[in-house]
Amino acid sequence: MISEQISEKPKSKYSITRLLRENSKAQGLFLISPTNIYLFILVVLPLILVTILSFLSRGTYGQVEFKFNLSNYTRLFDPLYAKILGYSLLVGFGTTVICILIGYPLAYFIARAPARQRSLLLFLILLPFWTNFIIRIYAWMIILRSGGLLDSLLQWLHFTQAPLNLLYSPTAVMIGMVYEFLPFMILPLYTSLEKIENSLLEAAADLGAPPWKAFLRVTLPLSVPGMVAGTILTFIPAMGMFVVPDILGGAKTILIGNVIRNQFLTARDWPFGAAASMVLMLMTMVLTLYYTRKAGFGEELLV
Amino acid sequence: MSEKKPSLWLRIYSILVYGFIYAPILILIIFSFNTQKLNVHWEGFTFHWYGVLFNDAQIILATRNTLLIALVSTLVATIIGTMAALAMYRYRFPLYNASETVMYIPIVIPEVVMGISLLVFFVMINFNLGLSTITLSHIAFSIPFVALVVRARLHGYDKSIDEAAMDLGANEITTFRRVTLPTIMPGVLAGAMLALTLSLDDYVITYFTAGPGSTTLPLRVFSMVKTAVTPEINALSTIWVLIIFILLLIGQIVQRKKA
Numbered sequence: 346m347i348s349e350q351i352s353e354k355p356k357s358k359y360s361i362t363r364l365l366r367e368n369s370k371a372q373g374l375f376l377i378s379p380t381n382i383y384l385f386i387l388v389v390l391p392l393i394l395v396t397i398l399s400f401l402s403r404g405t406y407g408q409v410e411f412k413f414n415l416s417n418y419t420r421l422f423d424p425l426y427a428k429i430l431g432y433s434l435l436v437g438f439g440t441t442v443i444c445i446l447i448g449y450p451l452a453y454f455i456a457r458a459p460a461r462q463r464s465l466l467l468f469l470i471l472l473p474f475w476t477n478f479i480i481r482i483y484a485w486m487i488i489l490r491s492g493g494l495l496d497s498l499l500q501w502l503h504f505t506q507a508p509l510n511l512l513y514s515p516t517a518v519m520i521g522m523v524y525e526f527l528p529f530m531i532l533p534l535y536t537s538l539e540k541i542e543n544s545l546l547e548a549a550a551d552l553g554a555p556p557w558k559a560f561l562r563v564t565l566p567l568s569v570p571g572m573v574a575g576t577i578l579t580f581i582p583a584m585g586m587f588v589v590p591d592i593l594g595g596a597k598t599i600l601i602g603n604v605i606r607n608q609f610l611t612a613r614d615w616p617f618g619a620a621a622s623m624v625l626m627l628m629t630m631v632l633t634l635y636y637t638r639k640a641g642f643g644e645e646l647l648v
Numbered sequence: 649m650s651e652k653k654p655s656l657w658l659r660i661y662s663i664l665v666y667g668f669i670y671a672p673i674l675i676l677i678i679f680s681f682n683t684q685k686l687n688v689h690w691e692g693f694t695f696h697w698y699g700v701l702f703n704d705a706q707i708i709l710a711t712r713n714t715l716l717i718a719l720v721s722t723l724v725a726t727i728i729g730t731m732a733a734l735a736m737y738r739y740r741f742p743l744y745n746a747s748e749t750v751m752y753i754p755i756v757i758p759e760v761v762m763g764i765s766l767l768v769f770f771v772m773i774n775f776n777l778g779l780s781t782i783t784l785s786h787i788a789f790s791i792p793f794v795a796l797v798v799r800a801r802l803h804g805y806d807k808s809i810d811e812a813a814m815d816l817g818a819n820e821i822t823t824f825r826r827v828t829l830p831t832i833m834p835g836v837l838a839g840a841m842l843a844l845t846l847s848l849d850d851y852v853i854t855y856f857t858a859g860p861g862s863t864t865l866p867l868r869v870f871s872m873v874k875t876a877v878t879p880e881i882n883a884l885s886t887i888w889v890l891i892i893f894i895l896l897l898i899g900q901i902v903q904r905k906k907a
Binding site: 369370372373374375376377379380381383384385387388389390391392394395398447450451453454455457458469470472473475476477478479480481482483484485486487488494497524527577581582584585586587588591592602605606609610615618619622625626629630633 | 654658659661662665666668669670671672673675676679689728729731732734735736738739740741742743744747750751753754756757758759760761762764765766767768769772784785787788791792795845848849851852856865866869870873874877881884885888889892893896
């Protein structure tokens, strides 16, 4: 109807083409609408449904019953699930901290490299991560397997006598997690470090600060925005991860992500899985907000 | 930060970290030529697993599905995301901040939560799970990434060249086609590349939105890893790695030529 009107009377006061031509607000709305509509239907609405679902209950045959209650949330405080939640937090924090410890010196190294080499060095960090995620985790399975490559190497070097049995252990899960998230820490850290003006370090040296003190008082504080961005990019996905524990942890390491997956696909207790998802989402949101408020939010997240 | 010769220790350390990053990929490739089925030790050289791979009907189907989903979702997400980037960069409109916040949701919520929420949504509206639900979901998580990448590249875009085109008599469509789009094209391509990689790589969201007969490569690899680990997976991984490296190389060469 409307489009017919446009083609018939292009000069009409109410035509859409005219509105789009002259009104910049309308132009903006026209351009953003597909995104808004799409994301409302496939992101916002599904999350609202999950929120409602988390207050309903499971029927005898795994169907959803419309009985409003809080029991799914209270069940998460059972020692079994509380322990899994605590463990997931620990793994999330552990992954983040180890990524900072391993990634910081490397980011520093790249930021200090000759300008021409920097983009190549960064590219080399990213290159393996363009391959598939499952494939990368599978590669660690080959390395860590009992009697596998790592065991052979360590025994050949006479560091160990017997196989370490690393595969299907919490250590294997941590190695996989750190491997997976390291570039997400290095990139924002590099962006922060690269911006630091050399004159600041020269000033610190002129004022008599030894290099270690200049690092602690100048470089480190100025790289905090990168650390915050890296932490968000590492911590949130690490908290919800279920693939790495599945492949490298065997049945021994269960994180909250595994609980959610199982409730939806094997146990078929959707309301409980929904409640666990809500708690996971709230935990990551609260911690992220707290952290960004405290440490400031860098643009590094967008680069 | 300026150039200053890094200490020997820092250089040794960096080489070790690069080793940590590359070792798994190299080992994967080497073991794809291993005669031993269990893949624990090196036994001898063979192309056997590549033959097995090329005759694996499930792998061929999964490859077709993966490419189809990736191409469609990249195309749609790039168009919608680029529109959003232009809107956010150039215009002020009602609900600007709300629109921006919604765009960040897929980026900041844990993937598993997005996966189950899409599953719940499709089941509730009785939409059959399959290739279409996977594609719709991939578009949903790609739009924000495309929009953010394109918007970042728009930074510094000179609006006056658009105005100049219009002053010279070009209408909006011509201006967009002949002036705006060519200028922002590198950003749009970068966004499309990101969307393509995200789609090819995605396991979690695909896992929750897939139905019978819509297996993708990541799903197939995962089930192979869980059931029967043979060097066939290594062969598949090697080919995957090679294709990605070639694509990246082409991308780099094209960029160099333009610069």
